[in-house]
Amino acid sequence: MFLTSFVILGLMKSIIYPVAMNTDASTALALLASLPFSLTDVARLMLELVEGSGGSSVRKKEALLLHCRRVIALGCEAEHLATQTVSFSKAVAETLRVKADRSALTLRDIRSFTQRMMRDVPDLAARPMRSMTTADCAAVLEKVFLSPSQRRHARAILSGVFTVAWKKGWCAHNPVRLVDVPRVTEREIVPLRIEEVRRLLRTAEREEFSPCAAGVVMMLYGGIRPYEVRRLTWGDVDWEEGEVRIRPRQSKTGGGRQVPLSRSVLAWLRSYYPQGAERESVFICPPDWNRRWRALRSAAGFQTWRQDVLRHTFASYHAKMFHDWGRLQAAMGHRDGTLLQTRYVHTQGIRGCEVRAFWELAA
Structure with missing residues (x-):
């Protein structure tokens, strides 16, 4: 009886199992019919x-x-x-769109630096953002930009492009953050000595250079950047509050601020305040400013010139006179005091009598 049952089970397995297998195979083939x-x-x-x-x-x-x-x-x-990604060139275009409210200088730098990258690395424009690695980004910066200061600025711009792409979901992370920041040795910008300040102001008051005088005074006694002063109009001077308004579109960094001016400096500026109903819309700096400003410096005896030396001069003499870092930081438009104290303020060798003479010149 046992042997008979065993034989029957074996026969059933040999018949039913292949049938089940054939059924599974037929079902599988039917499911795969549309696939190769x-x-x-x-x-x-x-x-x-x-x-x-x-x-x-x-x-x-x-x-x-x-x-x-x-x-x-x-x-x-x-x-x-x-x-889900886009090419580098499209990410750059989106970055410019997102940052359209930034200063003209910022937008110019983004365009200039990214165009240079795409020109010198021909396949970069079409490269998908998601495919780019930290090594790729470092290689682009090394190939295109020779000086550490240029690479440092280019790294910041490239990082901004990847940040926009990351927020859009076009890349998994920002690979530029892992690229080493180039070490830049800043050259010390020594503030003008009091005799140099006197010489510059005397030259600015000469008739042929007087259209430039108001701009010079604002840079020297307000610490306003050369780029910013060129974009100011007389309507930006608040005579009642005693300050100059730097609007975001005028600022180098894209952030607005109010720069306080002393009563004596305001009185000095009033002597250059134009007449007429439209005077509020008149630019403080004259047309062809760059050429005139170079000519003024040359006439004052300056053979070489550092771009921000008047801003550094203001910061140094302000710190030495008032010892008010918070007020100075606000006037300079810095987010914190680190840059101010490490780069802008150089009071070594400036004597107290020079400091007093500097502020008395504006009195």
Whole structure:
């Protein structure tokens, strides 16, 4: 009886199992009808999926299927993110759009530096943002920009482009953040001595240079940047509050501020205040400012000139006279006092009598 039952079970297995296998195979082939894969291809893919995802140790069928579905879902999401990107040139265009409210100088630098990168690295413009690595970014900066100061500025601009791309979901992170910041040795900008200040002001008051005098006074006694003073109009001077308003569109950094001026400096400026109903819209600096300003400096005996020396002169004499770092920081438009104290203020060798004489010149 036992032998008979065993034979019957064996016969049933030999008949039913192949039928079940054929049914599974037929169903699988029907599911794969629209795809160019064979059952062997699918079996190999499943083995690669299980082995590559660490599922080999999972023995239960239900648990293994759940594991595979989770891996497939994560892979689909990663593939979607990997294809959601734009080219570097499109990311630059979006950066300029997003930062359209920044100063003209900032936008000019973004255009200039990124165009130079795309010119000197021909395939950069079309390169997908998501594909770029920290090594790629470092290589671009090293190839295009020779001096450490240029690379430092270019790194900041490139980082800004990647930050915009990251916020848009066009890259997984900002690879520029891991690029070493080039070390720049700043050359000390020594403030003008009192005799140099006197010579400069005397020259500015000469008839042929008097249209430039108001701008010189604002740079020297307000610490206003050369770039900013060129964009100011007389309407930006608040005579009642005793200050000059630097609007965001006029500022180098894109942030507005109020620069206080002493009563004596305001009185000095009033002597150059134009007449007429439209005077509020008149620019403080005359047309052809750059040429006139160079000519004034040359006439005053300056053979060489550092761009921000009047700003440094103001900061140094202000610090030596008033010892008010908070007020000076606000006037200079710095976010913190570190840059002010490490780069702008140089009071070594400036005597107290020179400091008093500097402020008395504006009295």
